[in-house]
Amino acid sequence: MEHRSLVLNQNYEPLNVCSVKRAFLLVFNGKAEVLEIGTEPIYGVGDVEYETPSVIRLQYFVRRPVPQRRLSRREVFARDAHTCQYCGRHSNLTLDHVIPRHKGGPHTWDNLTTACQRCNHQKGGRTPQEAKMPLITQPRRPSVNSAELFIMYLDNYSEWEPFLTGWVKKTNREMQYAS
Template identity: 50%
Template sequence: MSKVLVLNASYEPLNVTNWRRAVVLMLKGKAEQIEHNGKYVYPELPLPTVIRLRHYVRVPYKEIPLTRRNILYRDSHSCQYCGYTGDDLTLDHVIPRSRHGGDSWENIVTACVRCNVKKGNRTPKEANMILRHQPRRPYSSLHFEVAKQVKGGVHQEWRKYVIGV
């Protein structure tokens, strides 16, 4: 039915869960409802879209894996040189591997085949091609999920709880 943003006691985003789990946490007194969408589970229980845990939970930092799928998602499935969106996208090293450019979030972007071939073994500046967005490491894997929901227009109320969306 609906996804629910779970905030720590400090209002820091922790997780995205389903509405059933969120309602159970609220009924057990472990969480409180912060936002709802006007729909109701029961007449006296609104369907939550954001809940906050009553006690602070320590969460270890989790590194986001550098994968093709994650890079495509970070770059919104579009060429970072011309803006093309389609199925035949490739990954391009901003500083080519032959020039000791490594595999990192800051050095790999999504590119269409045409732009990747045009750029070749050069830097964007040498190829006279401008990057639409400077590549950067994502904030967290949760950031990916929240950004997808907010940009999709589903949960605009989440925007105020997440930095950079």
């Protein structure tokens, strides 16, 4: 496994995960400072040994857009906890357009929900009101905490945890590991 480095913004907000080589170059060029050292060294020319940066902080503030979750079948199922939003089943899941496409329903987060095959077939080309099939929860665009993107690295890089605490809620981490 290639070693990775956590990149923090100037205000300590988690920004990215990059290769140790990239992190080393950012530090070497004066664009970042090392906050945590990794366990394995980097070897240069002539067996010169350098400390591995595990967590670095940029010397300047980087503005970036708020991350958005990509609309996909997998993400809709995850948002709905792999549960049919009509009957509560967890098997034979499909995507359902709440307002059917032929009635002008868009292919958006707010109009897509998880349905088992049986409920999707029963609902057919009708709205939930027309089919008398109320939704368990209304579909919505999921919010994104950008720090959640770094959770998967915590098992291998425990030294990152102090820099993610506060950005990642403990409950979110436990839910991520459970799924």
